[in-house]
Every structure is written in structure tokens, then in C-alpha cells.
Amino acid sequence: MSDTFKGDGIFPKGPLNEAYAAYFTGTSYLEMLSTEGVYIGNVTFEPGCRNFWHIHHKGGQILLVTGGRGWYQEAGKPARELRPGDVVNIAPETKHWHGAAKDSWFAHVAVEVPAEGKSNEWLEPVSDEEYDALG
Amino acid sequence: MSDTFKGDGIFPKGPLNEAYAAYFTGTSYLEMLSTEGVYIGNVTFEPGCRNFWHIHHKGGQILLVTGGRGWYQEAGKPARELRPGDVVNIAPETKHWHGAAKDSWFAHVAVEVPAEGKSNEWLEPVSDEEYDALG
Numbered sequence: 001m002s003d004t005f006k007g008d009g010i011f012p013k014g015p016l017n018e019a020y021a022a023y024f025t026g027t028s029y030l031e032m033l034s035t036e037g038v039y040i041g042n043v044t045f046e047p048g049c050r051n052f053w054h055i056h057h058k059g060g061q062i063l064l065v066t067g068g069r070g071w072y073q074e075a076g077k078p079a080r081e082l083r084p085g086d087v088v089n090i091a092p093e094t095k096h097w098h099g100a101a102k103d104s105w106f107a108h109v110a111v112e113v114p115a116e117g118k119s120n121e122w123l124e125p126v127s128d129e130e131y132d133a134l135g
Numbered sequence: 136m137s138d139t140f141k142g143d144g145i146f147p148k149g150p151l152n153e154a155y156a157a158y159f160t161g162t163s164y165l166e167m168l169s170t171e172g173v174y175i176g177n178v179t180f181e182p183g184c185r186n187f188w189h190i191h192h193k194g195g196q197i198l199l200v201t202g203g204r205g206w207y208q209e210a211g212k213p214a215r216e217l218r219p220g221d222v223v224n225i226a227p228e229t230k231h232w233h234g235a236a237k238d239s240w241f242a243h244v245a246v247e248v249p250a251e252g253k254s255n256e257w258l259e260p261v262s263d264e265e266y267d268a269l270g
Contacts, residue, residue, distance in 0.1 A: 010145070010201055010219045033222045034197050037248035038173060040222075062169050064244065066145055066201075084145045087168045087175075109199065113172035114249055 007105045009067035011042040023052045023122045025131075026099075039112040045070065049106075050099020050131065053123040056092055059115025063088040063098060063108040070106030071134055072098045073126075079134050082106070097126050101135065142240045144202035146177040158187045158257045160266075161234075174247040180205065184241075185234020185266065188258040191227050194250025198223040198233065198243045205241035206269055207233045208261075214269050217241070232261050236270065 007013050007029065014031025017024065026049030034040040044067075053075065063072065065086040072088050073079035075095040082088070082098075090096060092115070100106035112118075142148050142164065149166025152159065161184030169175040179202075188210065198207065200221040207223050208214035210230040217223070217233075225231060227250070235241035247253075 011199070012220065033199060034224055034246075036224055037195050037226075038197060038246055040197060040199070040246065060172050062173060062175060064146070064168060064175070085147060089169055089171055109244075111169075111173055111175065111246055 005068040005105050005107070007044045007046070007067070007107060009044075009107045011066065011107075011109065013044045013107075014042065017043065020051070023054065025050055025052070025125050033109065038114060041110050042066070042107065043110055044107040045100035045105065047100050047104055048102045050126055051097050052125045053095055053097050055095050055121040055123070056090060057119045057121060058092055059113040059118040060090045060092045060094070061113060062090065062111040064111065065106075065108045068106035069101040069104040070099055070108070071101060072096065081135075082108070095123065099126075102131070140203040140240050140242070142179045142181070142202070142242060144179075144242050146201065146242075146244065148179045148242075149177060152178065155186070158189065160185055160187070160260050168244065173249060176245050177201070177242065178245055179242040180235035180240065182235050182239055183237045185261050186232050187260045188230055188232050190230050190256040190258070191225060192254045192256060193227055194248040194253040195227045195229070196225045196248060197246040198225070199246065200243045203241035204236040204239040205234055205243070206236060207231065216270075217243070230258065234261075237266070
């Protein structure tokens, strides 16, 4: 493990993220921090866990990294390493994935950008080949 | 000081919050984390610093506490003590203030709930009598 973060950060880790388990490789946890006005969730990824490639239609999502080490990647671009304090502003209609590094827990707050008719489109998993090539 | 937090938390403290200094008692710092999609700022308060009573019209604000110890109070209600991990979902049209405890730095991420025609109304300062009665 690359640091001492074990998923217990500032915000509650919450229960197993069962609602989205079908779109994740590995185990994640989800604690909703706000379900009024703006949806905000705290997402915690075990080492090696990442979500599938996906697209936020109409409204994007903003990630505020709070613990550990992870990755964010947009299709056709190199992956960006994420550390606590990093912010990712994901534009709508952008194919991407995010998740933990293979040797580190990772946590981010995810802020949904509200939009009329907003939806998420879940695509294929990030392959082991793509993921294992990252550090 | 009640703990070791000195304003340097997960998110950058940023420069002096000059844009809103006229509506704060004491010194605060503001680092904008997002100015697209949803406005998100990291606000850091020195010990004793708090903002004036104010109202968010149309769209509210969500506070995610990241460091130190502080207070949130709505008019006519007792103040609520805030610690890291606490979340405050401030409804529109609610007169309130927030800030540090007198013996502690304090930091929260503030997420603006988007709304058509949104505005802030700044009112009177929190008096020393009201504030000093808190711990």
C-alpha cells in the first residue's frame, strides 16, 4: 500500500455501493452526503477498484479527491493521477472512468451537476490490460 | 487552540477572501475549486472569524466540513457545532451564518445549488454577544 489511507477519511465511508456494483470492477462504498438541491456522494474505492467507462449526459460531475491515490481517464487521453485536494470537472458527454490505484485505497466526493433530463450511460469495463499498465 | 488544524487541509487554503471581506467578521480565505457547472469554493476561517447573517435566494448552499471546529446557525434556532465530515444543507430563503469557533480554525467546502436568478442577501454581523456566548 502506498500510504496509510484505508478508506476512512473525513466523510463517512458508508455501506457497500450495491446500487452501482454492476458498473464497477472491484468493491466500492457509497455514502450520500446530499440528496437535496445537488446530489453529492462520497465514493470510496478499494485498491484496484474502478468504475466502467461511462458518460454523463446533459449534466457533468465534479470530483473532489479526499483520500488515497487514484486515476481519472478520458477516452483517447492519458490517465491523470489523482491525490487528495485534486479536483476533476467532468464535462457532459465525455467518456471516462475513475477509480483507485492498484496499490491504494481512494476516495472522492462526487458532485452531480444538475441538468434537465440528465442520465448516465454505462459502457464497457476498463480492461485489465489498460488498468495494469498504470502505476 | 482546540486541535492541530491551522487552515491547511485537504484543499488549498487559497488567497485572502477579499471579494467577501465586507461581509465577514475576521479573516477568511477562499479558493475556488469549480467555476463551471456548479460553483464550489473552499472557505477557511481563522479562529473567531464568521460571516454576517445572510440569505441565499432561489438556490441554497451545501457545506461539507473538512477541518477544525465551527458553527452554523439559523435565525431563531440554537447554533449547531460543526466538525470534519459534517454536512449542512442550507435551504434557500433561510437566514443564517457560519464560521469558526473562537479557539479553532475552520474550513468547509461550499457547494452552490444552481438556480435561475439566484442571489445572496447580506444582513447584519453576528454580534459579539451572540458569538461569545458560543463555546
